[in-house]
Amino acid sequence: MDEELPKGLLYNDNHSWVKVNGDVVEVGITKPFANSVKEFVYIELPEQGKEIKKGETYVSMESVKWSGHLESPVSGEIVEVNNALFDEPSLLNQDPYKHWIMRVKLLDKDELNGLMDADQALANLSCKLG
Amino acid sequence: MKWRLLPMMELNGAMQMAIDEAILTARARHKVPNTIRFYTWKPSCVTIGYFQSAQQEVDLEKAKQAGVDVVRRYTGGGAVLHDNEVTYSIVLTESDVPSNIIDSYKKLCLPIVYALRLLGLKAEFAPINDILVSGRKISGNAQTRKQGVVLQHGTLLLKVDIAKMFSLLKVPNEKLRDKVIERASARVTSLEQELGRSVAVDEVIAALEKGFTAVLGISLERGKLTRFESELAKRLAREKYATKEWSFMR
Known part of the structure; x- marks a missing residue:
């Protein structure tokens, strides 16, 4: 998966992707975003076992000169957190689609309908960059 | 485009950081327009970046003795002593700044460069996020982004007291303290x-x-904090920025 915005994933408007696999989804950040902010140096990961709501901050990150707080594209229980990223946040720069940030057990699958597919996300991105 | 300009506020660090975040939230919910405000700190305050550790960056005992607050920011970057300075904060939608980070800093720092020139100084923007006069730093700036909104706040030094600054800030290696101070004195200036x-x-x-x-290219309309913002700010100051859990979470 080395495309900019791989097909088969869903995207929100805030640099995050969702990979659906039954009731549990993986959530991570997109490559165009990782590329634009350069190397991540710090990351604050979500807490395993916590309930998260769509739109709430799930990850806070600082790159060489950027800092921000990203919104969760889904609601549900955080069943797993990719703790390896804490020691090496730059893994997200190397392959943001391999290194998911959290796995979430969905509260409501219908919520996924509000996300974009790769084509829509790409159109959205080009219009932002333009 | 019309932006809102808030009145100058002299408040403590927890409240200033809470107001900045409250405006960011209000902007994200389309409750307020893009906003600029200017403020000063009473009492003086050391702020640390979102990812820093207060224990590692600040001599907490000395800060307490000096009556200086210590508060974690929502934005990234390093530790700063806010003493004799004017601080500004800008909250605007992400679509109003270039997507490139350096360009976005530049766009929001150039007004400050212009202001310094109006005051008679040859100022320049120094990527990524500094403003220099005669090659020395007079203004530092920090950004964060959330829910499609950019918050940038920064300082403009009226006066600088390097000795006070380094009596409160820790240096990576105590043996090099004198050298660090000497270097900082040569690299920082004030109005x-x-x-x-x-x-x-x-x-x-x-x-x-x-x-x-x-x-x-905007016009500024004088306004005030909305009820939503001021209530949220009071709550954020009380429950977040003024708490030990927040300032000492790392």
Whole structure:
């Protein structure tokens, strides 16, 4: 998966992707975003076992000169957190689609309908960059 | 485009950080327009970046003795002593700044460069996020982004007291403390130092207002915090920025 915005994933408007696999989804950040902010140096990961709501901050990150707080594209229980990223946040720069940030057990699958597919996300991105 | 300009506020660090975040949230919910405000710190305050550790960056005992607050920011970057300075904050939608980070800093720093030139100084933007006068730093700036909104706040030094700064901030290696101070003295300057006179807060704010309107091509409409913002700010100050859990979470 080395495309900019791989097909088969869903995207929100805030640099995050969702990979659906039954009731549990993986959530991570997109490559165009990782590329634009350069190397991540710090990351604050979500807490395993916590309930998260769509739109709430799930990850806070600082790159060489950027800092921000990203919104969760889904609601549900955080069943797993990719703790390896804490020691090496730059893994997200190397392959943001391999290194998911959290796995979430969905509260409501219908919520996924509000996300974009790769084509829509790409159109959205080009219009932002333009 | 019309932006909102809030009145100058002199408050403690927890409240200032809470107000900045409350405006960011209000902007994200489309409750308020893009907003600029200017403020000063009472008492003086050391802020640390979102990812820093207060214990590692600040001599907490000395800060307490000096009556200086210590507060974690929502933005990234390093530790800063806010003493004799004017601070500005800008909250605007992400679509109003270039997507490139350096360009976005540049866009929001150039108004400050313009203001400094109005005050008679040859200022320049130094990527990524500094403003220099005669090659020395006079303004540092930090950004964060959330829910499609950018918060940038930064300082403009009226006066600088390097000795005080380093009595409160820790240095990576104590043996090199003198060298660090010497280097900082050579690299940091202030309005007073450059103009050879003391400069009033009002004079700086007037120049900054002109800078923002001229460079960003906007008009500033005087307004105040909405009820939503001021209530959220009070709650954020009380439950977040003024708490030990927040400031000492790392």
